[in-house]
Amino acid sequence: xxxxxxxxxxxxxxxxxxxxxxxxxxxxxxxxxxxxxxxxxxxxxxxxxxxxxxxxxxxxxxxxxxxxxxxxxxxxxxxxxxxxxxxxxxxxxxxxxxxxxxxxxxxxxxxxxxxxxxxxxxxxxxxxxxxxxxxxxxxxxxxxxxxxxxxxxxxxxxxxxxxxxxxxxxxxxxxxxxxxxxxxxxxxxxxxxxxxxxxxxxxxxxxxxxxxxxxxxxxxxxxxxxxxxxxxxxxxxxxxxxxxxxxxxxxxxxxxxxxxxxxxxxxxxxxxxxxxxxxxxxxxxxxxxxxxxxxxxxxxxxxxxxxxxxxxxxxxxxxxxxxxxxxxxxxxxxxxxxxxxxxxxxxxxxxxxxxxxxxxxxxxxxxxxxxxxxxxxxxxxxxxxxxxxxxxxxxxxxxxxxxxxxxxxxxxxxxxxxxxxxxxxxxxxxxxxxxx
Amino acid sequence: xxxxxxxxxxxxxxxxxxxxxxxxxxxxxxxxxxxxxxxxxxxxxxxxxxxxxxxxxxxxxxxxxxxxxxxxxxxxxxxxxxxxxxxxxxxxxxxxxxxxxxxxxxxxxxxxxxxxxxxxxxxxxxxxxxxxxxxxxxxxxxxxxxxxxxxxxxxxxxxxxxxxxxxxxxxxxxxxxxxxxxxxxxxxxxxxxxxxxxxxxxxxxxxxxxxxxxxxxxxxxxxxxxxxxxxxxxxxxxxxxxxxxxxxxxxxxxxxxxxxxxxxxxxxxxxxxxxxxxxxxxxxxxxxxxxxxxxxxxxxxxxxxxxxxxxxxxxxxxxxxxxxxxxxxxxxxxxxxxxxxxxxxxxxxxxxxxxxxxxxxxxxxxxxxxxxxxxxxxxxxxxxxxxxxxxxxxxxxxxxxxxxxxxxxxxxxxxxxxxxxxxxxxxxxxxxxxxx
Numbered sequence: 121x122x123x124x125x126x127x128x129x130x131x132x133x134x135x136x137x138x139x140x141x142x143x144x145x146x147x148x149x150x151x152x153x154x155x156x157x158x159x160x161x162x163x164x165x166x167x168x169x170x171x172x173x174x175x176x177x178x179x180x181x182x183x184x185x186x187x188x189x190x191x192x193x194x195x196x197x198x199x200x201x202x203x204x205x206x207x208x209x210x211x212x213x214x215x216x217x218x219x220x221x222x223x224x225x226x227x228x229x230x231x232x233x234x235x236x237x238x239x240x241x242x243x244x245x246x247x248x249x250x251x252x253x254x255x256x257x258x259x260x261x262x263x264x265x266x267x268x269x270x271x272x273x274x275x276x277x278x279x280x281x282x283x284x285x286x287x288x289x290x291x292x293x294x295x296x297x298x299x300x301x302x303x304x305x306x307x308x309x310x311x312x313x314x315x316x317x318x319x320x321x322x323x324x325x326x327x328x329x330x331x332x333x334x335x336x337x338x339x340x341x342x343x344x345x346x347x348x349x350x351x352x353x354x355x356x357x358x359x360x361x362x363x364x365x366x367x368x369x370x371x372x373x374x375x376x377x378x379x380x381x382x383x384x385x386x387x388x389x390x391x392x393x394x395x396x397x398x399x400x401x402x403x404x405x406x407x408x409x410x411x412x413x414x415x416x417x418x419x420x421x422x423x424x425x426x427x428x429x430x431x432x433x434x435x436x437x438x439x440x441x442x443x444x445x446x447x448x449x450x451x452x453x454x455x456x457x458x459x460x461x462x463x464x465x466x467x468x469x470x471x472x473x474x475x476x477x478x479x480x481x482x483x484x485x486x487x488x489x490x491x492x493x494x495x496x497x498x499x500x501x502x503x504x505x506x507x508x509x510x511x512x513x514x515x516x517x518x519x520x521x522x523x524x525x526x527x528x529x530x531x532x533x534x535x536x537x538x539x540x541x542x543x544x545x546x547x548x549x550x551x552x553x554x555x556x
Numbered sequence: 557x558x559x560x561x562x563x564x565x566x567x568x569x570x571x572x573x574x575x576x577x578x579x580x581x582x583x584x585x586x587x588x589x590x591x592x593x594x595x596x597x598x599x600x601x602x603x604x605x606x607x608x609x610x611x612x613x614x615x616x617x618x619x620x621x622x623x624x625x626x627x628x629x630x631x632x633x634x635x636x637x638x639x640x641x642x643x644x645x646x647x648x649x650x651x652x653x654x655x656x657x658x659x660x661x662x663x664x665x666x667x668x669x670x671x672x673x674x675x676x677x678x679x680x681x682x683x684x685x686x687x688x689x690x691x692x693x694x695x696x697x698x699x700x701x702x703x704x705x706x707x708x709x710x711x712x713x714x715x716x717x718x719x720x721x722x723x724x725x726x727x728x729x730x731x732x733x734x735x736x737x738x739x740x741x742x743x744x745x746x747x748x749x750x751x752x753x754x755x756x757x758x759x760x761x762x763x764x765x766x767x768x769x770x771x772x773x774x775x776x777x778x779x780x781x782x783x784x785x786x787x788x789x790x791x792x793x794x795x796x797x798x799x800x801x802x803x804x805x806x807x808x809x810x811x812x813x814x815x816x817x818x819x820x821x822x823x824x825x826x827x828x829x830x831x832x833x834x835x836x837x838x839x840x841x842x843x844x845x846x847x848x849x850x851x852x853x854x855x856x857x858x859x860x861x862x863x864x865x866x867x868x869x870x871x872x873x874x875x876x877x878x879x880x881x882x883x884x885x886x887x888x889x890x891x892x893x894x895x896x897x898x899x900x901x902x903x904x905x906x907x908x909x910x911x912x913x914x915x916x917x918x919x920x921x922x923x924x925x926x927x928x929x930x931x932x933x934x935x936x937x938x939x940x941x942x943x944x945x946x947x948x949x950x951x952x953x954x955x956x957x958x959x960x961x962x963x964x965x966x967x968x969x970x971x972x973x974x975x976x977x978x979x980x981x982x983x984x985x986x987x988x989x990x991x992x
Contacts, residue, residue, distance in 0.1 A: 367962075374959070375956070377976070378956060378972070378976075381948075381975070382979075383973045383974075383976035383977045384973070385970070385973040388970065388972075389825075389969075391969070392969060395962055395963070395964035396964050399852050399962075401852075512817075516817075520814060523807060523810070523811070526835075527831070528828050528835065530966075533810075533824045533827070533828060534824065534825075534970075536814070536824075539817070540813070540814075540817050540819035543817045544818070
């Protein structure tokens with residue numbers, strides 16, 4: 121039975137990769153693992169995998185070599201660095217599948233180095249970033265944004281399907297990385313936004329758990345709010361997903377945007393928040409910990425705040441759950457348009473992108489509410505959203521309330537600027553008689 | 557001799573007001589002072605002024621009552637609150653001159669309350685914010701942005717001239733506050749920018765004093781850089797101008813922009829930095845202290861960094877004085893356009909605004925280099941600046957270098973977004989055959 125299945129090598133056996141590789145073993149593949157950190161390799165062997173001790177050795181036995189290392193630098197090292205690099209082990213015509221979140225530009229660079237520096241045009245390269253977290257990784261239930269030459273994707277389909285429940289074919293090589301970049305733009309914005317609004321709730325003495333519950337049932341909801349909120353509410357900084365990871369992803373977003381000279385103001389603002397978290401020493405903690413950036417040192421944390429609500433004071437601020445929902449809705453709508461506009465700029469199909477995001481960690485109530493009606497035109501301007509005025513007005517009022525208590529809300533402030541730009545855009549078009 | 561001079565009452569005898577009032581005494585005016593903080597009043601009396609103990613008492617003796625209290629709340633209290641308020645003391649047809657930095661909307665509110673709530677349409681109201689700092693205040697060498705009915709301004713000219721070397725007539729009441737708002741937009745951006753780039757120099761171990769000197773001689777120079785830089789370089793946090801003041805002014809800028817639904821993304825970013833400084837407990841320190849927000853706690857301050865330069869490490873970052881100048885030029889150009897665009901939106905004359913800013917604390921090398929050639933069209937789009945591509949490219953490279961060392965540069969990142977928007981705008985115009 122197993123003889124019909126291709127042989128797989130799997131490099132990078134961390135939280136995501138370890139689960140993915142072990143799942144492939146469970147599915148009956150012969151999987152050779154590789155990781156620079158030997159305890160991870162030992163664990164994989166205990167789960168039924170085969171060990172290898174150099175990238176070259178791992179690659180030598182593979183029909184498909186999957187890379188799930190942490191970043192671009194590790195990918196370069198794995199594939200190209202030294203005599204033991206994977207490129208020297210891979211057999212003729214074998215396939216290399218990149219699953220790490222890396223930039224579209226870096227995917228192109230890898231293809232170029234294979235072809236020109238190593239004269240290995242025979243190696244098939246697929247760009248297949250994943251989304252879904254460690255639990256889904258272990259259960260083979262990831263979303264995979266696969267891209268590459270069609271026949272090569274077909275050949276790899278059995279392997280990719282073994283890891284995923286949502287397998288997207290994004291088209292030409294690099295498109296997988298592009299889709300992941302767009303997705304991470306929203307992920308990064310929504311995580312920073314979660315911290316910003318929970319910090320606000322705590323600052324004014326609201327019961328943060330009850331605010332959390334109310335938001336979960338509202339249009340302000342997002343996957344990331346539901347996922348990271350509980351970490352912040354319980355001071356649980358175990359790195360389910362470390363700050364360093366979302367910072368790296370945010371940097372891929374802004375690097376890519378900078379190369380395209382394309383504006384992604386909300387993503388830039390989120391990135392700044394992560395950099396500040398890094399500076400505060402949080403890189404290896406869960407990314408939800410950045411909520412502490414929003415709380416004065418003397419005020420402690422959300423848990424402490426929860427026991428200390430001062431109803432009188434809170435009432436005087438006129439900041440309620442609704443205010444917070446209005447902040448979230450404004451940010452999420454501006455972010456959704458920013459993501460779709462950037463996706464179009466990168467040449468990613470809008471319908472496919474909508475489908476991907478709405479089922480994944482970048483989703484929000486505003487994304488699924490407003491993007492479908494705008495897909496037909498595929499024009500991504502905030503001023504084209506029918507509800508722009510109402511959402512913007514509510515956001516503006518909410519920002520004003522934050523400002524009265526001197527609460528720093530960089531995401532909300534950056535989003536509001538986009539509503540103001542939208543207002544200008546609407547006017548210019550009107551003046552020129554080209555009204556919609 | 558002095559009998560030909562009008563009688564003046566002066567409310568608010570702090571750092572600015574005390575100097576202004578004492579200067580008027582020196583110029584031979586009879587000046588009655590008022591301040592809630594009696595030590596300030598005592599000092600004024602020692603300098604030859606007359607005391608008063610309620611706003612009403614102060615107002616009663618005045619031909620011109622000048623208010624230089626700290627903010628809108630103090631202005632309301634002075635003029636309107638309680639039986640001892642100034643409005644009950646001012647004689648028929650006398651003049652009230654507002655010199656504090658307050659919002660244009662608040663000026664309108666004062667006129668309205670005089671007219672409707674207190675039936676005192678007879679009181680002449682002038683809106684005359686000032687710029688120049690405490691030394692010039694004491695020497696009667698301020699810039700004053702005067703506005704109000706022409707004949708009332710004429711009547712007050714002798715008093716206004718006694719306080720100023722640059723006396724601008726901005727036109728209708730409220731225009732003074734508008735001009736000051738635009739000016740403070742640049743002041744707020746440039747102070748935050750100063751901290752951002754000096755923090756960068758320190759972070760990478762450059763000699764901060766030599767960087768400072770190089771920038772002073774470059775296109776990256778600004779009044780605020782030259783003024784606040786030395787405080788940061790010597791850890792001198794004596795509140796020459798406290799963080800609370802520029803935060804208040806930044807809030808006037810963004811409040812006014814929000815009411816107009818006009819985007820001021822750089823001002824918003826600066827405001828966020830000030831709010832973070834406030835959260836860190838710096839409100840009463842000099843605003844230059846926000847440089848500490850950019851330095852990891854373990855790294856200490858600029859002074860410490862200066863002795864610790866690691867030339868090897870610094871070289872590897874490829875961040876030089878030129879990189880820092882490119883950051884400054886990019887931010888200052890985007891800020892200059894933001895200011896002029898907002899000024900036009902508020903209805904302030906562009907030529908006058910240029911004249912004011914170029915001689916005052918909001919000025920920068922990029923402002924005086926690029927704005928004059930754009931004044932004729934009076935169209936304030938970054939894409940219309942002839943050097944937008946080059947400045948943007950250099951800014952982009954500089955931001956990329958900051959990012960490689962994980963240095964948070966919110967002002968530069970926000971400015972770069974505007975260059976990206978400019979790129980988009982340029983393209984749209986080109987596609988439609990409406991090229992410039």
